[in-house]
Amino acid sequence: xxxxxxxxxxxxxxxxxxxxxxxxxxxxxxxxxxxxxxxxxxxxxxxxxxxxxxxxxxxxxxxxxxxxxxxxxxxxxxxxxxxxxxxxxxxxxxxxxxxxxxxxxxxxxxxxxxxxxxxxxxxxxxxxxxxxxxxxxxxxxxxxxxxxxxxxxxxxxxxxxxxxxxxxxxxxxxxxxxxxxxxxxxxxxxxxxxxxxxxxxxxxxxxxxxxxxxxxxxxxxxxxxxxxxxxxxxxxxxxxxxxxxxxxxxxxxxxxxxxxxxxxxxxxxxxxxxxxxxxxxxxxxxxxxxxxxxxxxxxxxxxxxxxxxxxxxxxxxxxxxxxxxxxxxxxxxxxxxxxxxxxxxxxxxxxxxxxxxxxxxxxxx
Amino acid sequence: xxxxxxxxxxxxxxxxxxxxxxxxxxxxxxxxxxxxxxxxxxxxxxxxxxxxxxxxxxxxxxxxxxxxxxxxxxxxxxxxxxxxxxxxxxxxxxxxxxxxxxxxxxxxxxxxxxxxxxxxxxxxxxxxxxxxxxxxxxxxxxxxxxxxxxxxxxxxxxxxxxxxxxxxxxxxxxxxxxxxxxxxxxxxxxxxxxxxxxxxxxxxxxxxxxxxxxxxxxxxxxxxxxxxxxxxxxxxxxxxxxxxxxxxxxxxxxxxxxxxxxxxxxxxxxxxxxxxxxxxxxxxxxxxxxxxxxxxxxxxxxxxxxxxxxxxxxxxxxxxxxxxxxxxxxxxxxxxxxxxxxxxxxxxxxxxxxxxxxxxxxxxx
Numbered sequence: 001x002x003x004x005x006x007x008x009x010x011x012x013x014x015x016x017x018x019x020x021x022x023x024x025x026x027x028x029x030x031x032x033x034x035x036x037x038x039x040x041x042x043x044x045x046x047x048x049x050x051x052x053x054x055x056x057x058x059x060x061x062x063x064x065x066x067x068x069x070x071x072x073x074x075x076x077x078x079x080x081x082x083x084x085x086x087x088x089x090x091x092x093x094x095x096x097x098x099x100x101x102x103x104x105x106x107x108x109x110x111x112x113x114x115x116x117x118x119x120x121x122x123x124x125x126x127x128x129x130x131x132x133x134x135x136x137x138x139x140x141x142x143x144x145x146x147x148x149x150x151x152x153x154x155x156x157x158x159x160x161x162x163x164x165x166x167x168x169x170x171x172x173x174x175x176x177x178x179x180x181x182x183x184x185x186x187x188x189x190x191x192x193x194x195x196x197x198x199x200x201x202x203x204x205x206x207x208x209x210x211x212x213x214x215x216x217x218x219x220x221x222x223x224x225x226x227x228x229x230x231x232x233x234x235x236x237x238x239x240x241x242x243x244x245x246x247x248x249x250x251x252x253x254x255x256x257x258x259x260x261x262x263x264x265x266x267x268x269x270x271x272x273x274x275x276x277x278x279x280x281x282x283x284x285x286x287x288x289x290x291x292x293x294x295x296x297x298x299x300x301x302x303x304x305x306x307x308x309x310x311x312x313x314x315x316x317x318x319x320x321x322x323x324x325x326x327x328x329x330x331x332x333x334x335x336x337x338x339x340x341x342x343x344x345x346x347x348x349x350x351x352x353x354x355x356x357x358x359x360x361x362x363x364x365x
Numbered sequence: 366x367x368x369x370x371x372x373x374x375x376x377x378x379x380x381x382x383x384x385x386x387x388x389x390x391x392x393x394x395x396x397x398x399x400x401x402x403x404x405x406x407x408x409x410x411x412x413x414x415x416x417x418x419x420x421x422x423x424x425x426x427x428x429x430x431x432x433x434x435x436x437x438x439x440x441x442x443x444x445x446x447x448x449x450x451x452x453x454x455x456x457x458x459x460x461x462x463x464x465x466x467x468x469x470x471x472x473x474x475x476x477x478x479x480x481x482x483x484x485x486x487x488x489x490x491x492x493x494x495x496x497x498x499x500x501x502x503x504x505x506x507x508x509x510x511x512x513x514x515x516x517x518x519x520x521x522x523x524x525x526x527x528x529x530x531x532x533x534x535x536x537x538x539x540x541x542x543x544x545x546x547x548x549x550x551x552x553x554x555x556x557x558x559x560x561x562x563x564x565x566x567x568x569x570x571x572x573x574x575x576x577x578x579x580x581x582x583x584x585x586x587x588x589x590x591x592x593x594x595x596x597x598x599x600x601x602x603x604x605x606x607x608x609x610x611x612x613x614x615x616x617x618x619x620x621x622x623x624x625x626x627x628x629x630x631x632x633x634x635x636x637x638x639x640x641x642x643x644x645x646x647x648x649x650x651x652x653x654x655x656x657x658x659x660x661x662x663x664x665x666x667x668x669x670x671x672x673x674x675x676x677x678x679x680x681x682x683x684x685x686x687x688x689x690x691x692x693x694x695x696x697x698x699x700x701x702x703x704x705x706x707x708x709x710x711x712x713x714x715x716x717x718x719x720x721x722x723x724x725x726x727x728x729x730x
Contacts, residue, residue: 351696
């Protein structure tokens, strides 16, 4: 970002913050608490979702900071060797997205002064990265002007599994940005259809772009104790007191999502901008979605993370994930087989959402 | 068998011959050429089909002889430790059932004199062994009187996958035995239904009981060169020349099934007896049949040869064979999962007969 800011205290720089959390139990047994979704190559390209996310942001980011659980720091460093120690923020335990993002913003502001940063989940797929970068450019402009900007994904269907954002008036002087009137949680089917038909709603992909001082200012007003904790942590972060302040402060941080802490109340005040984008954003939430983004091989079988043969006889739409043994599927349509060393899943596509329950039931044993 | 024979040259003794061959490719990847069906425990009792077959015949057999391929001699000896070296006849290569059975008959006659023997495949399940033994008793009686006797299985449905036997007049003086009018190869559905409705046809389970001299006499008339070869082999079998005679003679033996060599022509001459039996004979020909003979566990899943958990969610009639990993099946009904270290099969029950083709196609790679 070389955009010259007209506001002297704002450093012309852009930081990409990537909260890398979640266990992805709907992709069990591929995704596991000890190796969650963002560490996996779900597109068969050789790159993990995290690596994709970092690479996608590289053209606009002056630096990247990843916030992840202590258990995943090593894997993150392995996958992104260009990161320095300082670029990885290790959370002792999950305290939801507001704490993770605000801590990153506060540390970045301490190190680099007030500047614009954006937060982007580590486990999403974006099929049209060029469109995405164009939207980020607009969002950065909106953020520089003092808004908290979000990307509104052009909806492809009446999704009940996502939150939606209602667009308001165009933002003066910033082409492609609108005031965000409201954030709506997962709607019912009828409401979702009305949103889709109305043309004024977008999917909420949980991406936020803001000046560090603007975001932290909202937090100071709306969640003052969380703000105080995050500022205390950031002040100690690069010094000798980090461990002791972490131990004391981290467990006291309010557990709240950024949507509830900032997006919803600030939208009501008129402080959120939405930048619509048709970047083909995909939340790979379950094996049904995964199958839809992958191409079958010459034998008509979708293969992911495996080189051994997979055959399908009288079986259309088969997907085989992992494993190094030959697999044959006969007489079962739209089945997903996930062949991991320590667990095997055989899943009818229509039941993709049930995987979470099944994994939980097996873990209880 | 302590039945006193009225014919002086016939020794009152009964030998059980068990040809143990076939690769069972419709049960791939459980059954393999290197470890065929008869070596597997398909009932979850801890005993293989071969062990079951030997045990089932033990009450009537004075001795048991197993004829198998050289590759399986060691496994057969391991499973049936009571067998002596002499009780296992190793075939250098498969020459079909007539050669195997006639060689066993000739060796047994050389060792023990003329007596009654029976031949029983190693890979069949019989749910009512008491009924089976009663039929064998009647067959032995018929055999002593000079007939080649076979067991006719009371049909349960209009099977097109088995041969059938047409019953004629009762055999005089032997209660429960009939003249066999004809052996019919696998019929079409309409014919099979007519057989079932008519009540005069039985399934052919390939079991034959005869005096050694009677069977070998038919062979001498009908397949003289095969007869000569078998007699030469038997004469040398227990001496120092076995290996050289085997090498010279075995590859020359006519490859023919006992049904075509003896059962069909001798039935036409009136020399075959059929003993009907409702012994619940089951040919475990594919995974569909296998599922039908096993009981589901408390979770509603049929498990065979595995102790690890197997769960089914929105999935009725699931069967899991082998494997030591947890398996979860979600949203697929009537699916069979065969989890072997070197191959994985996921099979819809209705396509059980396609397994053979699939296994073949994979082997071609």
